[in-house]
Amino acid sequence: MTAATLRVPVTRGYRFEWVKLVSQWRIRLVVAACWIAPALFVAGVSQQATLPVDTLFGRWMHATAWAGPLVLLGFAGVYALPLLTSLVAGDVFAAEDRLGTWRHLLVAVRSPRRIFAAKALASLTVIMLMVTGLAVSSTVGGLIAVGNQPLVGLDGQLLSTGDAAGRVALAWLCALAPTLALAGIGLLGSVALGRSPMGLLLPALFALAIELAQMLPLPVAVRLALPAYNWNGLFNQPVQGKAVLISVVVGLLWAATATATAYVVFVRRDFTNLNHDAAPVRAALPLVALTGVTVLALVAAGVGTGSGIEQDKVQRSLATAFAHLYRIQTGQLNRPDVTEAQLGTSAACTRGGGQTDPVGPGNDWRCVVSWHLPDTTAVGSAIYQLDITPDGRFVADGDGPKEVNGYFLVRTPVGDAPNPLWQFDGSVELLPKG
Template identity: 35%
Template sequence: MTTIIDTRVQTTARARHVGTAAVVRWEVRKLAHQWRAKAVLLGALLGPIPVVFIIHGQSRPPKDTLFGRFATENGFALALLILGFAAQWVLPLLTAIVAGDIFASEDQHGTWKTVLTRSTSRGRIFWAKTLASVLFAIVTLAVLAASTITSSVLIAGNAPLTGLSGQQVAPGDALALVSASWASMLPGMLAFTCLAILLSVWSRNPAAGIAAPVVIGMVMQLVGALGGVEPIRPFLLSTGFEAWHGLLTDPRYTRPLLEGAVTSAGWCLVTLALAYLTLRRRDITGG
């Protein structure tokens, strides 16, 4: 009798595991067929190419920006220049286009009741949609970084990079540092993904879920640039987007990267908890 009960428990556990994985696969498949997700990935792949051509073709380099002085003659500097610009609003926008819509679209199309009657729970759906959004953010950042670095090096060359301390960085090391600088955007990008998820669940409006994270990111940039805000600056997501500067100095300092990752993790935990509770408590009767 005990053996039969144990077998049933194990079978139920396996069924639940398969059911959760199936929901995740379904959400990923839905994203793969959405024109919006395809457009973002295509833009991340092809968008940097004309930007690189335009900056490289300028008669005067943008000397008033970080690494702008060398952007027209060094591909690594050009990739870092674009990174500084992308961190301001491009990265929050790219991830919010999907994460800000992934829950609100169910409200917009009135499909919540249909989704919840397919032998699954709100919790599974929430985490499946969250994982799909996170995976999309990771892929988007990887595609954007690879396209930017590759096109920059091919068009502007791979001469040694002049770091922020005036040191010369060999091309091989420069490629590794530029790649690491782009990779350091991931914690902040995931935090904006979770923020977009919260706004998507709370507002039930795709426009709000997409636009609000971008506006919040721009406000953080402006607040961080003001004087007298040192006590709150470490808690702004925009501060973590600037932490890669420490990789390009001699000696390098990585503490801002760690602090930015911790701040982003905190934003992720808080926003996802609020989003989860909001969805769990929602009375879904109309769709």
């Protein structure tokens, strides 16, 4: 009988690694928390008088169940998912180094390749279980606490309940790509750094570095070449699908490259060396090369080397969002309905009091929105102060007149209601049209 016939199938190795993972009390606790805590969080916050308005869609948590999963997704992309991938993928190989059990595992399985496949698949399964729990639990919590109501998109347009549910589900699916990239980096750190605790922390540290980089005024090509949670474009009409698609592809490329590098490092390892602590730093070179190639490819594709935030884009995005939200306010106040075409909304924006070029992110944008009402000659106008972040998201803060955007609440026939024009979120498409 040959040695090959004695090797344990990947399926049996996978089941073994799966049992090893879920038998750990910390994994069980975290999985349970992912399926329970988000529902409690969303339900609790939705009933609060003070909402997380500094978080995307946070200001709508009192109005619709579909805002809660998006608020949680924004939080999870920065904090929860990097820590979860560190806990699972960042420790799956290093644990064997700490316990000194590689020889026993090799004797039992007889194939480093199958060991790697089993551990990677088991880690992926646990991570997917956690992500699914976060999405499902937060949605259930919102539906119970608030109900199935339409969602206001980032362009001010009211999304039907079915449309909102589909886009929320798609946003969580798109978030799997950068999560898989973090998992691949966790596998690479766990393999390359051995028993060092840095392997366990690598996905969280990498996610922190990416988050800090996204806060800088980077060129669009560099921004999109890094694996990040970029799903905001799904909530515009039309959908800003190009940027979302690029982010998904980049995330999957990072996941594949990091996992393949971890595989090569693992199968080339000398398991007879009991003092193995770390692989050479060159294990990170494939990821550096991938970033450079991606940037060059995006520049060649015409993505651009600027910030992508330009005066005409800001004016167009603000005017579109204002027109849609004005119609929502009109419905609140029981006024005759008007269409966007009848309003003819436009915006004029400057930056730094006209002393700064109207391009790039910043909190010194000032815009005047103008519109017309049917059968009147007067032109309505409203002032907004804009804070635009490097990823294109902006918060428009109303600065008068008081009849339009001067107060947080508006007085409706059924009582006071939040004024949709007082302060609202929007998004500038960073990529050029076409």
